[in-house]
Each structure stands twice: as C-alpha cells, then as structure tokens.
Amino acid sequence: MSAARGAAPTGEERKPSVSPDCDPARLDLTPAEGYLLSRIDGATSIAQLRQIGGLPAGDVGTCVERWLADGVLVVEGGELGVTSQERPVAEAPLPVVDAALDLPVDTQEAVREFLGRLGAPYHEVLGVDFDADARAIKKAYFGLSKQFHPDRYFRRELGAFQDPVERIWRRVLEAYELLSDPATRAEVQKTGGGATGTVAEVPPAASSPLKSARRMRARLTTLAGHRKMVSERRRKAKGFFESGMAAFRKERWLEAAGSVRLAIAFDPQNEAYRAAFPDVQGRAHEERAKQVLKEADACYDLGDYRDALKFYEEATHYRPFDAELHHKTGRLAFRLGEDLRKAKEYASSACELEPECAIYHRTLGQIFAGAGLDANARRELQQALRLDPKDAEAKEALRAL
Amino acid sequence: MSRVIGIDLGTTNSCVAIIENGQPSVIPNAGGYKTTPSMFAVTQDGKRLVGHLAKRQAITNSKHTIYAAKRLIGRRFDDGEVQRCIELSPYSIVRGQNDDPRIEVGGKVFTVTEISAVILKEMKRVAEEYLGEPVREAVVTVPAYFNDAQRQCTKDAGRIAGLEVLRIVNEPTAAAMSYGFGKNLDEKIAVYDLGGGTFDISILELGDGVLEVLATAGDTFLGGEDFDRRVVNHLIESFQETEGIDLRDDAMALQRLKDAAEKAKCDLSQRETAEINLPFIASDSNGPRHLSIELTRNSLEGLVHDVVQGTLKTVEQCVKDAGLEPSAIDQVILVGGQTRMPLVQQAVADYFGKRPHKGVNPDEVVAVGAAIQGDVLVNKDESMLLLDVTPLSLGIATFGGHFAKLIERNTTVPVRKSHIFTTTRDNQSAVKIRVLQGESEQAIENDLLGEFVLTGIRQAPKGEPEVEVAFDIDANGIVSVAARDLETSKEQSITVNATGTLDEGEIQQIIEENELYEVAVK
Numbered sequence: 001m002s003a004a005r006g007a008a009p010t011g012e013e014r015k016p017s018v019s020p021d022c023d024p025a026r027l028d029l030t031p032a033e034g035y036l037l038s039r040i041d042g043a044t045s046i047a048q049l050r051q052i053g054g055l056p057a058g059d060v061g062t063c064v065e066r067w068l069a070d071g072v073l074v075v076e077g078g079e080l081g082v083t084s085q086e087r088p089v090a091e092a093p094l095p096v097v098d099a100a101l102d103l104p105v106d107t108q109e110a111v112r113e114f115l116g117r118l119g120a121p122y123h124e125v126l127g128v129d130f131d132a133d134a135r136a137i138k139k140a141y142f143g144l145s146k147q148f149h150p151d152r153y154f155r156r157e158l159g160a161f162q163d164p165v166e167r168i169w170r171r172v173l174e175a176y177e178l179l180s181d182p183a184t185r186a187e188v189q190k191t192g193g194g195a196t197g198t199v200a201e202v203p204p205a206a207s208s209p210l211k212s213a214r215r216m217r218a219r220l221t222t223l224a225g226h227r228k229m230v231s232e233r234r235r236k237a238k239g240f241f242e243s244g245m246a247a248f249r250k251e252r253w254l255e256a257a258g259s260v261r262l263a264i265a266f267d268p269q270n271e272a273y274r275a276a277f278p279d280v281q282g283r284a285h286e287e288r289a290k291q292v293l294k295e296a297d298a299c300y301d302l303g304d305y306r307d308a309l310k311f312y313e314e315a316t317h318y319r320p321f322d323a324e325l326h327h328k329t330g331r332l333a334f335r336l337g338e339d340l341r342k343a344k345e346y347a348s349s350a351c352e353l354e355p356e357c358a359i360y361h362r363t364l365g366q367i368f369a370g371a372g373l374d375a376n377a378r379r380e381l382q383q384a385l386r387l388d389p390k391d392a393e394a395k396e397a398l399r400a401l
Numbered sequence: 402m403s404r405v406i407g408i409d410l411g412t413t414n415s416c417v418a419i420i421e422n423g424q425p426s427v428i429p430n431a432g433g434y435k436t437t438p439s440m441f442a443v444t445q446d447g448k449r450l451v452g453h454l455a456k457r458q459a460i461t462n463s464k465h466t467i468y469a470a471k472r473l474i475g476r477r478f479d480d481g482e483v484q485r486c487i488e489l490s491p492y493s494i495v496r497g498q499n500d501d502p503r504i505e506v507g508g509k510v511f512t513v514t515e516i517s518a519v520i521l522k523e524m525k526r527v528a529e530e531y532l533g534e535p536v537r538e539a540v541v542t543v544p545a546y547f548n549d550a551q552r553q554c555t556k557d558a559g560r561i562a563g564l565e566v567l568r569i570v571n572e573p574t575a576a577a578m579s580y581g582f583g584k585n586l587d588e589k590i591a592v593y594d595l596g597g598g599t600f601d602i603s604i605l606e607l608g609d610g611v612l613e614v615l616a617t618a619g620d621t622f623l624g625g626e627d628f629d630r631r632v633v634n635h636l637i638e639s640f641q642e643t644e645g646i647d648l649r650d651d652a653m654a655l656q657r658l659k660d661a662a663e664k665a666k667c668d669l670s671q672r673e674t675a676e677i678n679l680p681f682i683a684s685d686s687n688g689p690r691h692l693s694i695e696l697t698r699n700s701l702e703g704l705v706h707d708v709v710q711g712t713l714k715t716v717e718q719c720v721k722d723a724g725l726e727p728s729a730i731d732q733v734i735l736v737g738g739q740t741r742m743p744l745v746q747q748a749v750a751d752y753f754g755k756r757p758h759k760g761v762n763p764d765e766v767v768a769v770g771a772a773i774q775g776d777v778l779v780n781k782d783e784s785m786l787l788l789d790v791t792p793l794s795l796g797i798a799t800f801g802g803h804f805a806k807l808i809e810r811n812t813t814v815p816v817r818k819s820h821i822f823t824t825t826r827d828n829q830s831a832v833k834i835r836v837l838q839g840e841s842e843q844a845i846e847n848d849l850l851g852e853f854v855l856t857g858i859r860q861a862p863k864g865e866p867e868v869e870v871a872f873d874i875d876a877n878g879i880v881s882v883a884a885r886d887l888e889t890s891k892e893q894s895i896t897v898n899a900t901g902t903l904d905e906g907e908i909q910q911i912i913e914e915n916e917l918y919e920v921a922v923k
Contacts, residue, residue: 146611146783169815
C-alpha cells in the first residue's frame with residue numbers, strides 16, 4: 001500500500017492489463033481478488049480500479065502492485081519488465097472496444113472474451129469436451145475459423161484488434177492441429193490439456209529444433225495432471241459464481257458481473273453460469289453507464305468537453321439502445337469538430353433508434369453540411385422539417401445550404 | 402462492390418472469370434474463345450503478339466514464339482527441368498543475371514516473370530473489354546505444388562501487368578471452391594488436376610461453408626506437354642525409320658509435329674484413330690518427303706501409360722497424407738485439359754472406385770474458383786471460407802548439412818512458427834540462416850529459398866546464445882522469415898528472395914519499360 005501511495009501521480013493513471021503469459025487458473029485468489037482481476041482490462045486506470053475494484057481502495061493498490069511485481073499484470077508503455085523484454089508479442093493489453101473500427105462491437109467483445117481464455121487447455125480453446133470426438137473437434141474448428149480466420153478481416157481496419165485476432169487464429173489452429181491428430185492428442189491429454197501462458201511460447205534453448213511432441217512435453221511438464229486442473233478450475237469457478245450471485249442479491253451489479261464472467265472463464269462448459277450472465281451483465285452495464293455518465297456530466301460542466309466526449313462514448317457502448325445518449329454524443333463530437341465521421345455515426349444511430357425525432361435528423365443534417373455532403377444534409381434537414389415544421393434551426397441550416 | 406477478376410494462368414491456356422450479380426461467369430476473348438493460349442511472340446518486324454495471334458503464327462516463327470513459360474517460372478538456370486526445356490524448346494533460353502533462365506526473342510532478352518506478365522495483362526485486357534471498365538485487382542492461381550519462388554514470381558508478374566494480386570490460390574483448391582460454390586455440401590473431395598505442364602492432387606473436406614484442404618501433392622513438371630512430347634518423339638522415330646531423316650534439328654518441322662501431335666492426342670479422346678498428315682515436312686536429294694502416320698488410341702495409351710501410372714503414385718501418397726482411404730472420398734473432380742483423355746479418367750476412376758464428377762468444365766473451373774475467392778475476400782461474402790495448406794515442408798539447414806523442418810507440409814496457412822537455435826562454435830559471432838523448402842532430410846536436396854546472416858551475437862561458449870527464428874507463411878503460400886537474438890533483441894527479417902526472383906529495382910525497371918512500350922504502340 002505504501003508503495004502505491006508513494007507513487008507519482010502518473011502511477012495512478014497507469015492502465016494495467018493481465019499479462020497473456022499469466023494463466024489466472026494458476027493464481028491462488030480469493031473471490032474478491034478474482035473480481036478485481038476481472039476488472040483489469042488495459043483500459044481502466046489504477047485510480048479507477050480503486051473506485052470500482054470492489055475492495056477497499058488501499059487493498060486494491062496493494063494487490064495491483066503485487067501483481068505487477070509478480071508479472072501477472074503488465075503496463076503498456078511502462079518500464080520494461082522482464083516479461084515484456086522476452087516476449088514483445090505478449091505485451092499487448094486487452095484491446096479497448098472501439099465503435100469506430102470496421103469490426104462489429106459484438107465481435108470485438110468476442111475477441112476480448114476469447115483472449116481471456118487463450119491460455120486455457122486446447123479443448124477449451126476449441127470449446128469442446130475433453131473427450132470430444134474427431135467430428136466435434138472439426139465442427140468447432142470450422143466454426144472458430146469462420147469467426148477468426150484472417151480472410152474474414154481482409155482489408156478491414158482492425159486497429160488494436162489486428163494482433164489479437166491473429167493470435168487467436170494461431171492458437172485455434174495450434175489446438176486443432178494437435179487435437180485432430182490422435183498421436184499428438186494423446187500426448188496433450190497425458191500432459192495436461194495444453195494450457196499455456198502464451199501462443200508464441202518457445203522452449204528454452206536447444207541445439208536443434210525439437211520435434212513438436214517433445215516441445216509440447218517440455219511446455220507441459222510444469223503442470224499437474226489435466227483432470228486435477230479441471231476440477232480445480234471448476235471449484236474456483238463455483239466460488240466466483242456464488243460470490244457473484246451474492247453480490248447480485250445485494251444489487252452490487254458490477255461486482256456480480258465481474259465474478260460471473262470469471263466463473264465462465266474458469267468453467268466455460270457450465271450452462272448455468274452462461275444462462276445467468278446476460279441478466280447480470282445487463283445490470284452491470286447499466287450501473288457502469290450511470291457512473292460513466294456522471295463523470296461525463298461533471299466534465300461537461302467543468303468545460304472539459306473532450307474528456308466528456310470520451311465518457312459519453314463509453315456510455316453509448318453500455319447503452320446501445322439509448323437514442324438520446326447517441327444524439328448527445330454525436331452532437332458533442334460535432335461541436336468539438338474533431339472527428340466528423342464519428343459524429344455522423346452517433347447521430348445516425350440516434351436516427352435509426354428513434355426515426356421520428358426531428359432534432360436527431362436536424363443534427364445529422366448539420367453534421368453532413370459540416371462535412372460538405374450537401375445532398376445528404378438536405379435530405380436529413382428536410383426530414384427534420386417534415387417531422388417538426390416549426391424547427392427554426394433546421395430551417396436556418398437548410399437556407400444556409 | 403469492387404470488381405476482382407480470377408485468372409487461371411495456365412501452362413498452355415489461360416482463362417479469366419468474374420462474379421456478376423452473385424453468379425460466376427467466364428469471360429470470352431475478342432474471338433469468342435473462353436480460353437486464351439499462354440503464348441507470346443515477337444514478329445520479324447518487331448510486333449508483339451499474344452494469345453491466339455501468337456499461336457497462329459507459331460509455325461512460321463517458332464524461334465520467336467514463347468509457349469509454356471510457366472514451366473520455367475521461379476526456377477534457377479541450372480535446374481534439371483530448365484535444362485530439359487532448353488533441349489526441347491525452339492526458342493532460346495539463356496542464363497540471366499540472377500541465375501534465372503531468360504528467354505531471347507526478337508533481339509531482346511525477357512525474364513520469365515515478364516512473359517507471364519504479358520499473359521496476365523492480356524487476360525486483364527480481355528476482362529476490361531468485356532466489362533467496359535478498368536480492372537485493377539485479381540486473384541491468380543498457381544499449381545498447388547509451386548514453391549515459394551514460383552509463387553513470388555507469379556505475384557510479381559501480376560504487378561508488372563498492372564494488377565494488384567489479392568491472393569495466390571492453388572489451382573485444385575480453386576476448382577473445389579467452384580464445385581462447392583452455392584451448394585450446401587458435406588463431402589470429402591479429391592481434385593485431380595492434370596494441366597498442360599503441371600500435375601496436382603488435392604484432398605479437401607467441405608462442410609459448414611468451410612473448405613479445408615487436408616493434403617496436397619504434385620509434380621510441377623508433368624502435364625499434357627509431356628504427353629505431346631511422347632507423341633512427337635514417336636512420330637520422329639517412325640519418320641526416321643521409314644525415311645531415314647532426323648527431324649530433331651529442324652525447328653519448323655518440330656513445331657508442326659508438336660501441333661499435329663497435340664491435335665491427334667485431343668482427337669483420340671473422342672475417336673479410336675487419328676490421321677497425322679504433314680506434307681513437305683522435309684526434303685533431301687530425292688525430293689520432298691511427307692509424313693503420314695495413323696495413330697490409334699491404343700498406341701497413344703501405350704506411349705503415355707507409365708506417365709499416368711506415375712500420377713497415381715502421387716495420388717496414393719496424398720490420400721495417405723490426408724489420413725484417409727480412397728473409398729472415403731465422396732467426389733472426384735477432374736481438372737485440366739489432359740483429364741479429357743479416357744485413359745486418365747479410367748485410371749482415376751479405378752483408383753477411387755467411382756466415376757469422376759461430370760459437372761465442371763475442366764478448362765474453366767479454376768478461373769471461376771479464383772473469381773469466387775476474390776469476391777469472398779473483397780465483398781465480405783461469408784458463405785465460404787478457404788483453409789488452404791502449404792504443399793512443401795519449410796525449414797533451415799543445420800549443422801552437418803541436415804534439414805530441420807519447422808513447418809511440415811500440409812500445414813494450414815497462414816501459419817507462424819518460431820524456434821530457438823544456438824551457435825555451434827565457441828565465440829561464434831554470426832549465424833547464417835539458410836531457408837529451405839522440400840522434403841529431403843539432406844539440406845542440399847531441397848530448394849534454397851534464400852539466406853541471411855544474423856550478426857553481433859555475444860561472444861560465448863557454443864550452445865549458449867539463443868537465436869529465435871520465426872517463419873511465416875502467408876495465405877498466398879509466400880514465406881517470410883525473421884531472426885532475433887534473444888539476448889540483445891537484435892532483429893533481422895528478410896522477405897525470402899530466392900535466387901530466381903527479381904528484386905524490387907528490376908520489377909520497377911520492367912514496369913517503366915513496358916510503359917514506354919505502351920506509348921510506342923499507341
């Protein structure tokens with residue numbers, strides 16, 4: 001704790017992420033610590049974690065500092081740790097959902113979720129049972145290929161998701177290659193299912209490349225038997241789920257969602273956890289939206305419009321159905337004049353969500369006019385006037401065109 | 402919607418296709434033909450001819466008419482296959498500055514890549530005339546068994562032709578794509594592709610809109626041209642026997658024989674006998690001589706029987722690599738003009754125990770598949786996903802001349818694998834990495850893709866420093882390699898440039914030269 005308090009202000013702004021080298025299953029965590037870990041996503045600063053971590057603010061600092069020291073967490077752009085020096089591939093934090101990317105938000109969420117279990121045993125990577133037959137393995141592989149094969153993202157602007165998508169594909173391919181061959185599969189199963197820290201992991205030096213089976217053995221010898229590990233993971237998942245449900249009953253939505261998500265990560269096969277998740281996540285999103293909106297309004301009142309915009313944007317992610325919020329975000333982006341494309345996206349979402357609202361069309365029209373797309377601007381402004389013939393601002397804008 | 406054309410760049414004929422309103426169609430050239438001969442010629446007065454025009458004048462201008470350049474692409478001059486070509490080709494093949502074979506016609510030396518570019522450009526033009534708009538992007542097919550250098554050269558040829566090659570697709574894979582397009586199938590497929598110059602066999606599995614290549618094998622120097630050659634040799638020998646004249650040194654006679662042999666071979670797929678009549682083929686002191694020989698289907702089959710049996714050995718290996726029995730194959734697809742031969746069809750049917758599928762056109766199916774893949778990529782069509790493999794094992798030469806395979810053949814691409822290597826001598830400060838492709842245990846028996854040196858390694862006892870070498874094979878089957886000293890994080894990467902490929906400067910130079918030429922003809 002003292003270390004954290006003594007840290008420079010920038011220290012509090014650091015945004016740690018879970019090292020891809022780290023397998024959460026191998027950490028001995030209390031459910032509360034597990035929840036904290038689930039909040040760490042590379043986008044949330046240590047200061048924010050103190051607010052939302054579900055632990056006393058001081059304990060959050062202690063935990064985070066300890067995990068940083070242990071290499072469980074890494075900070076992008078921070079001092080180079082031993083881990084990052086060895087494996088630059090592993091440095092990347094969990095990418096942040098960004099609606100501006102050429103990738104549906106659902107897919108972005110799916111990528112983030114998948115990254116969380118990239119280090120799981122191979123059959124869990126493919127999402128099949130431990131003793132699944134060849135047909136089921138192939139079916140799962142085809143399904144994941146359709147989702148993550150690089151051809152699916154040909155020429156798309158993936159931003160921070162580029163590398164994760166490639167990593168996922170490589171791991172899926174590795175899992176399939178090893179599990180689809182009876183010989184390598186037997187090896188994998190004997191030695192623990194293939195849970196590993198990182199995709200790009202290589203064994204220590206050898207004078208010649210090792211054959212794949214030997215390589216695998218080297219990678220897996222540190223792990224206990226697979227079954228033992230699975231039951232251990234299930235036990236932990238159960239703990240997380242129970243504490244999540246307890247939090248849910250006490251209406252601590254964020255904590256509940258975090259715990260349930262962690263339970264699913266530890267035991268992906270459990271239907272009950274999956275069934276409970278949408279409701280819990282919905283509440284948590286609402287809760288988070290409220291918090292973020294409070295921040296946004298505060299920034300707005302202080303005149304920090306850019307910060308306010310960031311918070312509004314985040315809020316739209318949690319409340320994708322809220323037309324007014326989208327409109328507000330689009331309008332603010334437009335007024336800041338920073339990114340008209342972004343402004344347009346939000347304003348058109350607002351129009352799509354509530355097509356009968358004149359003001360939304362007016363704003364969209366003004367944005368189009370600002371971007372020099374006069375035909376589109378005219379269309380939207382006329383639509384606004386159709387819905388509300390008395391709208392003076394729309395009339396004015398149309399005249400200006 | 403962007404328009405992407407699919408081009409089957411064949412050894413003897415090329416074909417171009419496009420997807421229109423969700424339906425693939427093969428684009429005919431100005432003469433109304435759906436395939437165009439892969440031929441290029443320079444006439445006496447310096448005019449350049451491509452396609453049917455080049456073919457039509459081949460007999461009178463055989464020294465300056467290039468055909469089957471695909472057999473040379475991406476190879477080194479000293480390659481046995483290239484030497485065989487030199488013996489048999491009427492045009493002159495010379496050693497280029499990169500140790501690559503080059504072709505001299507009309508007083509100018511062309512790289513093989515340039516010749517392929519001319520053909521690709523012709524196909525681009527055919528498409529543009531048909532569509533009435535410029536075309537900039539293409540998917541180009543290559544034999545599945547092409548190595549890195551051959552793929553790289555084909556891609557470069559596309560660039561020289563003014564095309565962005567979005568993807569290099571394997572010919573049998575393209576054929577399977579075309580077969581599975583728009584059908585909701587769950588099948589295991591064998592594609593037997595015997596074209597003009599190459600032979601490929603691929604085993605694929607189709608299901609849930611995913612087309613997965615299980616295994617592929619082939620021979621990049623075996624095809625219909627070899628069948629023709631057997632017939633030509635037979636004709637030459639018969640003629641020598643009856644007339645006592647050797648036609649081997651007469652370029653014009655050879656070209657006439659080649660044409661006649663090809664025609665007779667095709668005729669014999671329909672009929673039992675074919676007449677070969679070549680009046681005034683030669684003359685000596687006794688006056689002009691005529692060649693007149695009757696060839697039967699039986700005698701043709703006798704001439705090429707062993708070649709066909711040879712392909713079946715490759716098929717057997719491939720089916721085994723796929724982990725299957727021949728009887729597990731649901732559908733056999735024949736691709737390439739040479740599969741029209743009844744002997745080939747019978748041999749394949751006997752091996753798999755079922756009649757081959759009749760629904761595809763063996764000359765057009767590959768171009769159609771390429772067009773489909775282009776459409777899938779660019780227009781975000783999610784109805785089909787292709788999972789192709791690398792045909793050859795990839796690795797590096799290690800101490801003692803051994804070949805350390807890092808990526809086994811038939812591994813799904815794109816793929817990246819890395820390994821750690823170390824020094825073999827004390828205080829060794831540099832490591833030379835020789836990248837190879839092939840199946841032999843001995844380094845020297847495989848194709849050398851390129852080599853590079855990682856320098857500045859810390860002075861240490863042997864075995865202590867660690868150099869990580871990462872190999873990437875992209876979706877085109879093209880290789881790149883990076884090496885990193887783990888201690889210093891010093892990195893060196895190369896795009897593997899085989900000896901036969903052109904460097905960036907040379908490509909630019911050719912592009913500029915071609916532009917000059919374009920201005921000149923307008």
